[in-house]
Amino acid sequence: MQKNVKFKNNQLLLAGNLYVPAGFDETKKYPAIVVSHPGGGVKEQTAGLYANKLSESGFITLAFDASYQGESEGTPRYLEDPYARTEDVRAAVDYLTTLSYVDTRKIGALGVCAGGGYTVAAAQTERRIKAVATVSMVDIGSLFSEGIARAVPVEDQIKLLEQVSGQRTAEANGSETLHGPYVPQELEEGMTGTMAEGHEYYVTARGCHENAPNRFVFTSFDKIFTFSAFSHIDKFLTQPFLAIAGSDADTRYFSEEAVQDAASRDKELFIMDGATHVALYDQPEYVGPAVEKLEKFFTDHLK
16 A cells, blocks of 8 residues: 655655555554655656565665655656755655654665665665665765766866756856756667666656656755765674665666675675666566565664
């Protein structure tokens, strides 16, 4: 069963879908999981898919739209602010603690893609999160500044920041807000990897949603470039930690590095043979085993 809910992140009202298990009984206490969507995504896509499936295993789950995105409040629309998105995770935990049927001692968090990085960032200081899991995780700060495999030189990163600064000046003097795409709106010949996969998921009928128009505020870059999801994981990420990544994902190194560096004594890197980054969003042959792994992980640590 699913119901639409609203909750606050400071002054912004966020929109979420709350999933409850079959046979749900409000007089009982259930473990709960916050589920964060990828950059450019919304709750109705892969986050909702995982949240729904995990609720079938006896968890209360909450998939929600990030601040400035989807059905959540915030202007400018489609701002990608890593610090706000990290706070969104904490606010979602706040909301779960207000529900009488949630066992507040047994709250976990799951994030997909950039949502995975934001989940890891939040869990470092959000001690109410008792277990942390990610699927196809990326650190958006590194991905957007350095590119895949950290191939973009610093000189080019600075050139982009110069463009961002110029755009801020233009907008301060009356220009319209400039937007850019998360993934290519049109594929170039020979394009492969996560960006090409992202086009297939977000821009075609496979995964597109009217509330996820593949655009973000261009000046988001000046916030994204200074963000690091993994900055203190060697000290503070002590909770049980599971990272799921595809063997063929060009972003796999983010999960490998996070698991290697995390302070947790109970941590695992689970590689899904044959899967790419985006295949883990919705392809049944990969989502099924991933959910089974997540069910066991959260059952072991939250039930």
